[in-house]
Amino acid sequence: MSGLSQKHLLGLEYVPKSDIELILETAFSFREVLERPIKKVPTLQGKTIVNLFFEPSTRTRLSFELAEKRLSAETVNFSATGSSLSKGETLRDTIQNIEAMKMDLVIIRHNTPGSAYQLSRYVDAVVINAGDGTHEHPTQALLDIMSIKEKFGHIDGLKIAIVGDIAHSRVALSNIFGLRTMGAEVYVCGPPTFIPPFIDQLGVTVSYNLDELLPEMDIVNVLRIQQERMQAALIPSLREFRSLYGITRERIDRLQKELTIMHPGPLNRGVEIDSDVADSDKSIILHQVLNGVAVRMALLYLLLGGRDVKEDSNA
Amino acid sequence: MLNTENLTGKLLLSNGNVYQPESNSLEKKDVLIRDGQLAGMDPTIEPTDDMRVVDCAGLIISPGFTDIHVHFREPGYEHKETLQTGSEAALAGGFTTVCCMPNTNPTLDTRGSIQFIRQSQEELLVDIHPVGAATKGRKGMELTEYSELARAGAVAFTDDGNPIANAGVMRRALEYSRMVNKPILQHAEDLQLKGSGLMHESKVSTALGLPGVPGISEEVLVYRDIRIAEYVGGRLHIQHVSMAETAELLRAARERGLNVTCEVTPHHLLLTDEAVRTFDTSTKVNPPLRTRKDVDALRKAVIDGTIDVIATDHAPHAREEKEQPFDLAPPGLIGLESALGVVMKALVDNNLTTVETVLHKLIIRPREIMNLPLDFYRQKAHANLTIFDPREEWVFKREHVKSRSENSPFYGSQMKGRVKAVLIRGQMVNLGLKNLNWPREKK
Numbered sequence: 001m002s003g004l005s006q007k008h009l010l011g012l013e014y015v016p017k018s019d020i021e022l023i024l025e026t027a028f029s030f031r032e033v034l035e036r037p038i039k040k041v042p043t044l045q046g047k048t049i050v051n052l053f054f055e056p057s058t059r060t061r062l063s064f065e066l067a068e069k070r071l072s073a074e075t076v077n078f079s080a081t082g083s084s085l086s087k088g089e090t091l092r093d094t095i096q097n098i099e100a101m102k103m104d105l106v107i108i109r110h111n112t113p114g115s116a117y118q119l120s121r122y123v124d125a126v127v128i129n130a131g132d133g134t135h136e137h138p139t140q141a142l143l144d145i146m147s148i149k150e151k152f153g154h155i156d157g158l159k160i161a162i163v164g165d166i167a168h169s170r171v172a173l174s175n176i177f178g179l180r181t182m183g184a185e186v187y188v189c190g191p192p193t194f195i196p197p198f199i200d201q202l203g204v205t206v207s208y209n210l211d212e213l214l215p216e217m218d219i220v221n222v223l224r225i226q227q228e229r230m231q232a233a234l235i236p237s238l239r240e241f242r243s244l245y246g247i248t249r250e251r252i253d254r255l256q257k258e259l260t261i262m263h264p265g266p267l268n269r270g271v272e273i274d275s276d277v278a279d280s281d282k283s284i285i286l287h288q289v290l291n292g293v294a295v296r297m298a299l300l301y302l303l304l305g306g307r308d309v310k311e312d313s314n315a
Numbered sequence: 316m317l318n319t320e321n322l323t324g325k326l327l328l329s330n331g332n333v334y335q336p337e338s339n340s341l342e343k344k345d346v347l348i349r350d351g352q353l354a355g356m357d358p359t360i361e362p363t364d365d366m367r368v369v370d371c372a373g374l375i376i377s378p379g380f381t382d383i384h385v386h387f388r389e390p391g392y393e394h395k396e397t398l399q400t401g402s403e404a405a406l407a408g409g410f411t412t413v414c415c416m417p418n419t420n421p422t423l424d425t426r427g428s429i430q431f432i433r434q435s436q437e438e439l440l441v442d443i444h445p446v447g448a449a450t451k452g453r454k455g456m457e458l459t460e461y462s463e464l465a466r467a468g469a470v471a472f473t474d475d476g477n478p479i480a481n482a483g484v485m486r487r488a489l490e491y492s493r494m495v496n497k498p499i500l501q502h503a504e505d506l507q508l509k510g511s512g513l514m515h516e517s518k519v520s521t522a523l524g525l526p527g528v529p530g531i532s533e534e535v536l537v538y539r540d541i542r543i544a545e546y547v548g549g550r551l552h553i554q555h556v557s558m559a560e561t562a563e564l565l566r567a568a569r570e571r572g573l574n575v576t577c578e579v580t581p582h583h584l585l586l587t588d589e590a591v592r593t594f595d596t597s598t599k600v601n602p603p604l605r606t607r608k609d610v611d612a613l614r615k616a617v618i619d620g621t622i623d624v625i626a627t628d629h630a631p632h633a634r635e636e637k638e639q640p641f642d643l644a645p646p647g648l649i650g651l652e653s654a655l656g657v658v659m660k661a662l663v664d665n666n667l668t669t670v671e672t673v674l675h676k677l678i679i680r681p682r683e684i685m686n687l688p689l690d691f692y693r694q695k696a697h698a699n700l701t702i703f704d705p706r707e708e709w710v711f712k713r714e715h716v717k718s719r720s721e722n723s724p725f726y727g728s729q730m731k732g733r734v735k736a737v738l739i740r741g742q743m744v745n746l747g748l749k750n751l752n753w754p755r756e757k758k
Contacts, residue, residue, distance in 0.1 A: 013522060092638045112640035113524040114594030133642075135524030173524055197527070201518040 004302050008127040010116045011136035012177040020145065020182060026298035027146050027291065033070070034294055044073035047104045047304050052095075053079040053130075054110040059265055060130050060140070063289070064107050067296035073304075076103075091115060092122045099123045105304055108132070126303045134168050139299065140264050141174035143292040145182060147284050148219060150291065151260060156183035161213055163189045163245055164223030164272055165234075167196040171264045172223060176204055189213050190245055193234040210245050215255055221262040222247050225272045238271055247273045252282065260284060317403050317717065318745045319440070322351035322738070327362055331371030331702065336378065336679055336691050339671050346376055346700070351741030353698045369751055371702060377674055378691040379411025379699045379739060381681040382651065384475075384500075384554060384578060384626035387413070387443070390431065391420025396631040396719045398432070401651075402441040403717035404629065406744045408651035409701040409734035411441055414685060417448040418476040424448035424459045429467040440739050444470040444685065449488050449499060455480050458491055465495040470685045473500035475554060478536060480506055485540055489549030498550040498576070498684060501540055503561070504602065508532035513642060515603040519588040525641065528603050530558040537561050541568045544575055552684060553577040555628050557602035559612030566621045576684050578624040579613050581650055581657035582724070586610075590724060596637045596644035597724040600630070614661060618668045623680040625673070627654050631720030649718045653711050655703060656730025663705070664731040670705050700738040702748060707733040 004019050012020075033041060049068050053061055056079075068075045078098065091110075098106065105126040108116050113135035120127040131137040148155055160179055166172045166188045176199075179186050186204045188195060200206055207213045214220065225241065235241050242248070247261065261273075261283040269275045278285060328346040333356065335342055347355035347366075362368045387401035396404075398415075405413050415432060417423030423432065429445050436443035447469035451457045455474060464472070472492060479485045479501060488499050509532045514520050516527020537553055541564060544551040556562055556577050568575050582600065587607050590598045598604060616622045630647025637644050650657075658677075662668050682689055691699075711725045736748040 091640050110640065112642045114641045117594040118596075118638075118640065133524060134526075170524060173522070196521040197516055197529075198518040198521050202522060 007303070008116075008120050009138050009299055009303065010120060010127065010129050012138045012141055012174045012181070013136070015138070015178070015181065017181050020142070020178060023142055023295065023298050023302065024146050024149055026302055027142075027294040030294040030297040030301070031291065033297075034290065040070050040072060042072045043301055044068070044071040044304055047073045048102070049073045049075050049105045049107065049300070050098055050103045051075060051077045052098065052106055052108045053077070054108070054115075055131070057109050057131070059289075060109065063292040064130060064296050066293050067300055070293070071297055071300055073300065091118055095119055095122050099125065105300065128299060128303065131170050133170065134173075135170055136174045136177075137170040138174045138178070139292070139296055140171050141178040142299070143288055143295045144175055144221065144262060144264070145178050146291045146295055147262065147288045148260075150287060151284055152218070155179065157185070158218045159185045159187065159216055160219040160221060161187040161189050161207075161217045162221045162223065163210060163247065164225060165194045166190055166199065166223070167194050168226070169223050175221060176202055180204075187213060187217070191235055191241065211251070214251065214259065215257060217259060219260045219262060220247060221264070222273050224264065224266060225268055242271060246271065247277050249274045249276045252277050252280075258282070262288060264288070317406060319742050320745065322348060322741055322743050325349050325354070325363075325366040326743075327360060327366045327368045328371045328376055328702065329360075329362070329368050331374050331376040334375060334377035334671070334674050334678070336689070339675055339679075341375065341671060348698050348738065351697055351738070353692060353694055353696065356692060367751060369748060373706065374702050374704050374735060375670065376700055376702050378678050379701045379737060380409045380655075380677040381412040381685075381687065382410045382627050382629070382654070383414040383624060383681045383685055384580075385413045385415050385629040385651065386418065386631065386647070387415045388631060389419060389435075390428070394633050394719070395636075398435050398439060398443060400717065400719040401629070401631075402436075402439040402443070404649065404651040405441045406737050406739075407715065407717040407734065407746060408627075408654045409703055409737060410651060410654075411699050411701065411737060411739045412444070412682070412687065413441060414444045414446050414470055416446055416473065416475045418453060422448045422453050423469070424451050424453070424464075426460075426463050426467040429464050429469050433468040440742055440744065444468065444687070446471045446473050446475070446500065448472065449474045449479055450484060453477055455484055458484075458487055461492055461495050461497065465497055469497070470687070471498045471500050471552070473502065473554070475500060475502045478502050478504045478506065482539060482543065486543050486547055489544055489551060490547045493549050496550070496686070498552040500552045500554050501536070502554050503533050503536040503540065505532045505536050508535065512603070513599065514591045515588040515605045517588050517606055519591060523591065523594070525591070530560065530605065530609075533558050533602055534560045534564065537564050541565070541573065541575055545571075545573055551575045555580050555583065555602055555626070556613065556616075556622060557583050557605050557609060559609045562612050562616035562621055566616065566619075569621060576623045576680075577621075578626040579617060579622045580628045581625060581654045581661065582648060584610060584613055584617070584625075584661040585657050586724065594641055595724060596639070596641055597648050597722045599641060599644055599646050600648050601646035614667055617662060617676065618672060623676065623684060625654070625658055625676045626681065627651050629718070630722075631718050632722050633720055634722075637722045647722065649716065649720055649723050652715050652717060653723060653725045653730065655732050655734055656709065656711060657725065659705065659732035660730060697741050698738040701734060702736040702738075703732060703734045705732045707731070709733055
């Protein structure tokens with residue numbers, strides 16, 4: 001029995017609090033497993049999982065593969081970048097081929113928003129969205145929420161700023177949905193061209209002034225800046241961005257209050273975040289990475305209905 | 316295939332409510348058809364033994380509908396639709412006249428390509444009038460030969476699919492078209508403001524992470540073109556109006572006495588951007604589905620006459636094209652078969668307006684704008700009639716689609732009002748008309 005209210009994890013927008021709580025609770029159990037000398041449990045023996053990566057990914061893919069292997073699932077990998085997949089082949093064709101091979105669960109990363117939703121309509125297998133374009137990246141947000149819970153013991157009432165290119169960030173959207181569901185106050189901060197219109201209607205507060213915002217915050221989640229955004233003329237220069245929105249040593253040193261630093265990676269050191277800050281004790285970036293494996297183990301376990309986690313971890 | 320019969324002998328359509336174009340009203344009348352031609356229309360026609368009699372009580376009989384905005388994809392994209400399959404889709408929706416758009420391959424920008432459409436349609440059961448390209452190759456630069464295309468049968472000019480983006484070219488098109496007195500149909504969309512947008516820019520696009528098409532991309536071009544038309548004349552017609560503010564601009568222009576017309580699609584009268592939440596690519600349409608506020612404003616604009624015409628923008632695309640990821644799937648949806656059911660649901664079922672208002676925009680105004688004949692119910696000519704049940708509630712399904720393509724967002728949706736039969740060119744297309752030979756069976 002899964003215990004989750006949904007069959008798939010396509011995004012966090014419609015995932016209820018009780019589901020997130022169950023995922024976190026299960027993930028913390030798996031965290032314990034990951035701290036042991038022997039990190040492998042037989043929970044998903046006999047289950048087959050395909051990692052379908054239509055877009056390059058190192059970290060997310062590694063994290064999923066590790067989670068699958070630690071749970072003893074059989075895994076196959078399919079990767080094709082958007083350009084190498086000929087436009088003649090429909091998403092459905094690719095997927096039905098894979099479906100014909102009888103997979104239990106599909107992890108999909110794709111550059112188009114909604115591709116995980118489309119996939120879930122075409123296959124019987126369980127689908128986990130590992131990032132669909134600029135839409136959602138729900139496992140990233142779950143690991144972020146887990147890392148916050150690990151540090152603070154709760155989510156409710158915390159003030160969290162997401163800083164950077166909000167408009168092109170699946171991490172930002174999933175974090176907004178998940179954190180709001182868990183009762184946090186979410187702020188987004190960046191230049192106006194990086195803030196999508198109507199985002200205030202998703203229940204977040206918009207700020208264009210990081211220096212005014214930071215003293216109020218408990219946590220800042222720093223997004224990666226992508227070079228191609230400058231080509232699109234959304235910001236005039238990285239230099240100006242950094243001077244206004246960079247998480248620099250000077251900015252952090254000015255704060256009276258303790259601030260926790262998060263980043264989904266990979267880091268552009270010296271651009272959106274200073275090395276000093278990223279490596280400081282205020283940063284929980286490496287916890288995020290470890291929790292990523294635990295959260296993904298929890299999801300695989302819950303969605304594939306494996307045996308009881310406590311039983312396995314005591315074995 | 317449609318169930319079609321060659322009409323011979325006498326057919327009496329009895330007890331129907333017949334739409335009166337002159338008075339925009341419904342009157343109870345009997346309609347006599349002899350060998351496919353209209354032979355009589357009177358409050359009472361006594362049935363005789365040589366007549367087949369159809370009980371049309373509760374049904375509306377009107378001139379066949381006219382859709383001034385369809386894509387029949389021929390020549391060039393016959394895998395999406397052909398003139399033949401498009402005609403069947405039209406008939407299934409009660410349309411006996413359509414105007415097809417020139418974004419074919421080759422583009423309809425020469426006398427030969429216009430003639431191809433006019434000749435092909437002679438063998439079909441729908442009057443198909445081609446709209447010529449406004450510029451050569453629809454590239455937006457050089458005007459096509461309006462006079463020659465008009466003589467070959469082009470009823471209007473457009474670069475539909477693209478806007479006439481260059482203001483100078485739009486000025487020349489409106490000026491030059493005055494010579495032939497044909498409308499310029501503008502697909503109003505500022506491409507720079509649209510950017511890479513895939514759906515209406517709103518709370519929903521933000522939540523879905525899809526790049527947005529802001530409403531202003533339509534409004535600014537409509538405003539520009541209204542001003543150009545005001546300055547140089549010509550007959551500007553704005554296609555598929557989707558924004559509340561656009562309707563407002565058109566209302567104001569009309570109040571100033573400008574001869575600018577416009578159309579709205581059935582889907583923009585019923586669906587909102589919320590429909591895109593499923594990421595179903597059949598909801599990807601250009602212009603995009605807008606907000607509740609826009610839907611309400613468009614309905615109001617239809618009722619107060621600001622919007623002249625309901626036109627489907629029937630845009631078939633093959634299944635494999637629509638099964639691509641959302642960004643690659645081509646925009647458009649098929650609209651002919653579901654048009655009446657959707658429009659009645661959007662405007663009449665909720666008592667916003669009457670069926671007569673809807674018929675005015677499906678029959679009269681489209682023909683006025685395209686300079687098509689208005690001599691409805693001509694005696695001793697082939698009857699051109701649509702018979703429909705305005706009250707029938709039904710669910711739209713794949714089997715109702717006659718188009719070669721199936722990209723409709725309406726499957727499973729409740730429809731109101733259903734076409735029962737179409738009479739045209741001496742034939743009757745039966746779409747569920749019952750009680751044929753009604754009095755004899757009663758005996």
